[in-house]
Amino acid sequence: MIDTAIAAEDTPAHIQASRAASAVANASARDIGRAAGKVAGNVALAVAPGAALSKAAALRRLAIARPRITFDPPQIGWVKETTKSKKPWKPYNDSAPGARAGQAPMLMRTMPNGSKRPVKFDGIQGDYMVDRKRAVVNRPRSRAQILRQSEVLAQHRLIGTWEVPTPVEKTKALKLLKQMSITNIHVRVVKP
Numbered sequence: 001m002i003d004t005a006i007a008a009e010d011t012p013a014h015i016q017a018s019r020a021a022s023a024v025a026n027a028s029a030r031d032i033g034r035a036a037g038k039v040a041g042n043v044a045l046a047v048a049p050g051a052a053l054s055k056a057a058a059l060r061r062l063a064i065a066r067p068r069i070t071f072d073p074p075q076i077g078w079v080k081e082t083t084k085s086k087k088p089w090k091p092y093n094d095s096a097p098g099a100r101a102g103q104a105p106m107l108m109r110t111m112p113n114g115s116k117r118p119v120k121f122d123g124i125q126g127d128y129m130v131d132r133k134r135a136v137v138n139r140p141r142s143r144a145q146i147l148r149q150s151e152v153l154a155q156h157r158l159i160g161t162w163e164v165p166t167p168v169e170k171t172k173a174l175k176l177l178k179q180m181s182i183t184n185i186h187v188r189v190v191k192p
Contacts (some may be wrong), residue, residue, distance in 0.1 A: 058189060078100060081102050088134065105122075106120045162185060
């Protein structure tokens with residue numbers, strides 16, 4: 001390479017220009033693109049030396065970046081509601097967002113032994129499963145339902161929303177969820 005550079009010093013300029021023109025005339029589109037890219041990159045690095053550092057840092061981060069994991073959307077099923085109560089909680093539950101008359105949305109919960117069981121909610125709003133509570137109680141049956149809902153929401157990577165009629169019920173619900181260490185169920189007040 002050094003010998004070529006020394007020999008080029010002794011070569012007249014018109015011969016060097018004719019060799020360069022011949023090289024450009026016989027170059028492929030790929031060779032021309034590569035040369036143009038090198039020139040543009042060197043000019044940019046000369047103008048903004050900070051860009052070189054940021055480019056190297058970005059390439060380093062790219063090398064260690066992991067691709068984002070994508071999950072299938074949850075399979076939300078609908079089951080027939082068999083409750084025909086005339087009590088005040090029934091119309092409140094039936095008016096949940098995304099509710100269907102005579103049907104309830106449900107998610108399938110995978111049990112530790114591999115079997116599947118349905119967990120029902122009152123409605124669905126976007127990616128949120130909605131369950132309406134006319135009154136929040138701290139009893140074994142209620143706690144079991146909370147655990148079932150939380151587990152199925154975690155399995156499907158969703159968040160649940162409890163809708164309660166008053167701020168007092170919201171306080172009770174938040175206290176119960178905190179006591180049970182449930183973080184994937186939110187609570188909001190929705191008047192009947």
